[in-house]
Amino acid sequence: MSPPYIYRWAGLLTTVGLIVGVAAVVLSDVGAPTVLATSEGPAVAASAAGPRARTAEDAPVRGMPGVARPAITSSRLSVTSTTTERPTVALTFDDGPTPQYTPQVLELLAEYRAPATFCMIGNQAAVHTDLVHRVVDAGHRLCDHTMSHDATVGMHDPELMSRQLDTSHSSLATVFQPPAPVDYFRAPEGAWTPQLDEVAARTGMRPLGWSVDTLDWTQPGVAAIVASVQQSVHPGAIILFHDGGGPREQTVEAVRQLLPWLQEQGYEFTLPN
Ligand SMILES: [Zn+2]
Structure with a gap:
């Protein structure tokens, strides 16, 4: 019935x-909107170097950080977004350390109690061990960026790649006794390959991508660097700056303006997860 x-x-x-x-x-x-980040290096070098770090922004919904989802990267292992309930932003500085710019960046970070990650080139770290110490002593994190900024590292055979990363990793770690942890690896020019991901992970380093590319290395002017962050920042963002590799006065000045701005927007500075 x-x-x-x-x-x-x-x-x-x-x-x-x-x-x-x-x-x-x-x-x-x-x-959720998706924005492709551009690389840190010249486009020509990019195509020659294989797959690039393509990153997608999290949903840029300020005030609703709970909706953020992990960013998509060229590498399934790449860390490109911090995962947190609070709106955070992770600052990263590549191609140092340099006596001209790294101390200025450190001073600004100290002023705002902002931790950051420094993706260092091994050859420079070896010359400026005092700066590596200053970075670690201030609570910042180390990231391996190869010995010589070799963007072709991901194309080498795994054995050579492994030796390269062992060398650059220990060039940073053994500045300290006992050796300091080097948490991350970032491929120069974002030239990732799946093998590079694997070798980095085996060396104990997490591949570190980014979700906001300031293009500061092109020296586009302070206002352009500041605007790139103001327009693209989102909860969980990882921002790419450079404290080496060329004149970086513009970067330093942009960071000087961006630290208070980010704070005013409610962002908390954090390290990548
Ligand atoms: Zn670099």
């Missing part, structure tokens, strides 16, 4: 409600 009409209608409405609910959840996820 059929149930009364009222129960049939109730059942039908419940079913429709469930379908609409599930569809809304699915659509809200795929609807």
Whole structure:
């Protein structure tokens, strides 16, 4: 015997409600905007060096950090976004240390009690061990950026690659006794390959990507560097700056302006997870 009409209608409405609910959840996820980050190096070198670090922004919904999802990167292992309930931002500085710029960056970071990650070139770290000490003593993290900024490292055979990363990793770690941890590896010019990911992970380093590329190495002007962050920052962002590799006065000045701005926006400075 059929149930009364009222129960049939109730059942039908419940079913429709469930379908609409599930569809809304699915659509809200795929609807998150995606922005491709550009590389830190020249485009020519990029195509020669293989797959690049492509990163996608998290949903840039300020005030709703809970909706952020892990960024997509060229490398399934790359760390490109901090995962947190609070709006945080991770600052990263590549191609140092340099006596001209690293101390200035350190001073600014200290002023705002902002921890950061320094992706150092081994050959420079070997010459400026005092700066490596200053970076670590101030609570910042070390990231291996190869001995000589070799963007072709990911194309070498795994054995050579492994030796290269062992060398650069220990060039940073053994500035300290006992050796300091080197948590991350960042491929020069973002020239990642799956093998490079694997070798870095085997060496105990997490591949570190980025989600906001300031393009500061092109020296586009302080205002452009500042604007690139102001327009693209999002909860969990990892921002790419350079404290070496060329004149970086613009970077230093941009960081000087951006630290208070980010703080005013409610961001907390953090290290990548
Ligand atoms: Zn670099």
